[in-house]
Amino acid sequence: MSSYEKLPLEPFFEAIEELKPKFIERITKAVSIPSVSSDETLRPKVVEMAHFLVDEMKQLGFEDIQLKELGIQPPPVSDPNLKLPPIVLGRFGQDPKKKNVLVYGHYDVQPALKEDGWTSEPFELYQDKAKDILYGRGVTDDKGPVVGWLNVIEAHNKLGWELPVNLIVCFEGMEESGSLGLDELVAKEANEYFKGVDQVTISDNYWLGTKKPVLTYGLRGCNYYQIIIEGPGADLHSGIFGGIIAEPMTDLIKVMSNLVDSKGKILIPGVYDMVAPLTDKENELYDAIDFSVEELNAASGSETSLHDNKQDILKHRWRFPSLSLHGIEGAFSGAGAKTVIPAKVVGKFSIRTVPDIDSGKLDQLVFKYITAEFEKLNSPNKFKVELIHDGNYWVSDPFNESFTAASKATQDVWGVVPDFTREGGSIPITLTFEKELGVDVLLLPMGRGDDGAHSINEKLDVSNYINGCKTLGSYLHYYAKA
Amino acid sequence: MSSYEKLPLEPFFEAIEELKPKFIERITKAVSIPSVSSDETLRPKVVEMAHFLVDEMKQLGFEDIQLKELGIQPPPVSDPNLKLPPIVLGRFGQDPKKKNVLVYGHYDVQPALKEDGWTSEPFELYQDKAKDILYGRGVTDDKGPVVGWLNVIEAHNKLGWELPVNLIVCFEGMEESGSLGLDELVAKEANEYFKGVDQVTISDNYWLGTKKPVLTYGLRGCNYYQIIIEGPGADLHSGIFGGIIAEPMTDLIKVMSNLVDSKGKILIPGVYDMVAPLTDKENELYDAIDFSVEELNAASGSETSLHDNKQDILKHRWRFPSLSLHGIEGAFSGAGAKTVIPAKVVGKFSIRTVPDIDSGKLDQLVFKYITAEFEKLNSPNKFKVELIHDGNYWVSDPFNESFTAASKATQDVWGVVPDFTREGGSIPITLTFEKELGVDVLLLPMGRGDDGAHSINEKLDVSNYINGCKTLGSYLHYYAKA
Secondary structure (H helix, E strand, O other): OOOOOOOOOHHHHHHHHHHHHHHHHHHHHHHHOOOEOOOHHHHHHHHHHHHHHHHHHHHHOOEEEEEEOOOEOOOOOOOOOOEOOOEEEEEEOOOOOOOEEEEEEEOOEOOOOHHHOOOOOOOOOEEEOOOOEEEOOOHHHHHHHHHHHHHHHHHHHHHOOOOOOEEEEEEEOOHHHOOOOHHHHHHHHOOOOOOOOOEEEEOOOEOOOOOOOEEEEEEOEEEEEEEEEEOOOOOEEHHHHOOOEOOHHHHHHHHHOOOEOOOOOEOOOOOHHHOOOOOHHHHHHHHHOOOOHHHHHHHHOOOOEOOOOHHHHHHHHHOOOEEEEEEEEOOEOOOOOOOEEOOEEEEEEEEEEOOOOOHHHHHHHHHHHHHHHHHHHOOOOEEEEEEEEEEOOEEOOOOOHHHHHHHHHHHHHHOOOOEEEEEOOOOHHHHHHHHHHOOEEEEOOOEOOOOOOOOOOOEEEHHHHHHHHHHHHHHHHHHHHO | OOOOOOOOOHHHHHHHHHHHHHHHHHHHHHHHOOOEOOOHHHHHHHHHHHHHHHHHHHHHOOEEEEEEOOOEOOOOOOOOOOEOOOEEEEEEOOOOOOOEEEEEEEOOEOOOOHHHOOOOOOOOOEEEOOOOEEEOOOHHHHHHHHHHHHHHHHHHHHHOOOOOOEEEEEEEOOHHHOOOOHHHHHHHHOOOOOOOOOEEEEOOOEOOOOOOOEEEEEEOEEEEEEEEEEOOOOOEEHHHHOOOEOOHHHHHHHHHOOOEOOOOOEOOOOOHHHOOOOOHHHHHHHHHOOOOHHHHHHHHOOOOEOOOOHHHHHHHHHOOOEEEEEEEEOOEOOOOOOOEEOOEEEEEEEEEEOOOOOHHHHHHHHHHHHHHHHHHOOOOOEEEEEEEEEEOOEEOOOOOHHHHHHHHHHHHHHOOOOEEEEEOOOOHHHHHHHHHHOOEEEEOOOEOOOOOOOOOOOEEEHHHHHHHHHHHHHHHHHHHHO
16 A cells, blocks of 8 residues: 555545435435436436436535536437437536536436346346345446535535535436537537636546456547448349359458457558557556456456456557457348348448557558458459548546545545556547546546446445445545645 | 241130230239238238139139148247148149149239339239330239239130140249248148149249240259357457457458458369369350340449359359358447447358259368368357258259250240250259159249349230240140150
8 A cells, every 4th residue: 555644534434424325315316217318208307317416416505507408419319309418517616726626427327128137127226235236227327426426515514524626517418328419518618617627537437347446547549440342233142143243242251351360460550550669667557457367258258368367458458459340231130041142231340549549540551451452352343441430549647636636535445556447448528528628537436347337237336336435525635635 | 946846826826815905904913912921911812812813713624723721830920820821733634645734833922012112003013005014013923924824724715725734733822931831732742632743844933134035944052051150248348358359250250251252262172173064065055045244234233243254154153153141140230330349140151052062062061161260260269150051953954855845835936946044043942843743844934034023113024924825835735745
């Protein structure tokens, strides 16, 4: 454990413990509102969830609460007049002498049906008292962290303590459905509602494993491409046309087979040249992290690891690029046998990006290589390769003020130095806040790696919920002093 | 034109011409019954169509008419008590001195909706008088040929002529839906209803092009395979798992890429060694056939021919094997972008077979090669390759009695020697009749290559309908004399 000047936060921790029944009640209420953003018929419930937060915030003493309307949801939608759920903004404290911390969370959830295999009703919080675990849709993603911030205020109110920072909250209701409208809102409010924000904290990810708290300082980016190969004017019968026309599938499969090898090595020349060299100091970081091949196998449900040690696994998940072949649009994809020659096939793949891959330069390498591979085939078919979307990687300084504060808070609460981790996936809003507000972003997770955020039986351990609230509050105190 | 002793069939041809309005009325009634076998809600219409044929047959003097019930349709079905449509059997003539010819046809049709792009109602026969073409679902596939046989009887009745052979009809109502129950019925009736049959004639295919009649003496077979590669226990997120596990899609694409090249050459060793050598005599056959690269391009709607001359195209369609990659089950197949690592992917491909490929030996070559290709990858994923179904090729002697008779009939009616063709696809019932009854089968098409059997605006030229009836009848006379 590293040494630092501990703050006298015991009363705060005790207040959290005393309020535990109330906090469980609060997450129970939150889970009971099925705020599924992808289900149009449940849109009123998403809006109800926004109002639930507003009511709670009012009772706790938030000021300047606003419901930011984002207009009509763009197609594809069934209801052409479907309104996007509002973004909830609010402030707690406006003391010009204090730092301003913006916290982001989302109050919408993934769909869930009991029939999917849940052992309890997904929209009724179920507390397994023996295991001390809370089950319910959204309990960890992201209602636990969202109400966690409110719990922190309540504990301060109970103690009669001032919050050490001014807190600005930004809770959205479309995160599980592409965060429609959020980027525009953040850009618009950067110099309005969010003016003066010093730091952004997002609690919407998870520990790497199940035992050790983490702080997340990096995310991979993702460039998603498609290769379009088109031949005949319509799908043809393979009995009549097999052997006499150039089949688009043959060409596509050939091109796709040259993108990555079975060991995961990207075969597109130049990609690895852009990757920042691994320094000795960075290399050592991986030794301390709590992870194992066994944990990967448990997570993947198989023994298909490409690497036989935790260091290589973590490096390839976090700081090296990867290429995945996702599928083919336009080819036969059903069960059974269909003797079709597909007329137009679209191969989908993506590359996870890391520092210092330049996204535009990567596109050029990809286009050039794939075009050359197709040209080698000497095929009469039409060919195109294009980017569908990209999102940059993100990496922060794990030794900056907010990470240091969060590390101290974690040590106070959990009694261990957190692992400093990255993630293989992307959280696009991280980049949006960093870019639009020009401030550092901290990812401070509450739940564990096995919470099953998008799966059945989503859960949050009571210890993570309660200690998570302690950590969020404690972090604000350390950050205020930094 | 080859020389042969012409039969005095002019009165028969004249009778057909005189009956033309009645024959158009008969096909109009047949088309008006939407006997779509794949649509459970239209099953009563399929049965109605069977009864329509029975009524027509009774009026014409058929005997021993039987509706053979085939029992309940096996799953998948919505209605677990759904009955299969009956097979219609009947005899015209039972003279022991005459040859017995069995004719097969099907009275069910493909689905059709006006909204699919039909210019007229699909189940109302539309006669374009300027072009002299009949439009309607089933008009060429296969209601035209089915009622064509009835028209032949009617013309004989009108003339007071005896039919030169005993005719046995076998009309089924599930051809467009896998001919469920037909194989069993043919086997069962081989020594019962079909006892003594000398020859089977099927009119359920098409001319190669649009100008010249053909007789079909060969069909390719089809062995359909799947390669199953399985890794993680469930689909995974490519952000979190990309680069650290062996992805099934990477392995599958690699294996599939080594099955066939972009020129259509099969890469599995040993397959071409089994193909019967092309003799000089056979090679010459292709020169006379009416076809061109342009016709192929028109049919495929593209300029993607693998060969620059008609001979090579026809050889590769009819007498060389081909391998087509159909698609992948389990991978992402939708529009847009999904960052999934599919857990289990199933690659589908088939090989069109020709003389003298041994189906069982082909399976062994395929399994051995693909297994070796997968093993080269050294992948931890689970692998399996299996046959989904096979159907043998068929080839007949184009100089036997029935083909010779059909050739003479065609010359009488159309004034040209027909092209002797094969087809690239398969008509499994051909093999069933040959095998179960132990007799020769003749494929004697009525419609043209551009009739659009399974497409919108299915058509049959009036000339093909009327001359087709003449050819069917004339063929029976020549065959009786052979």
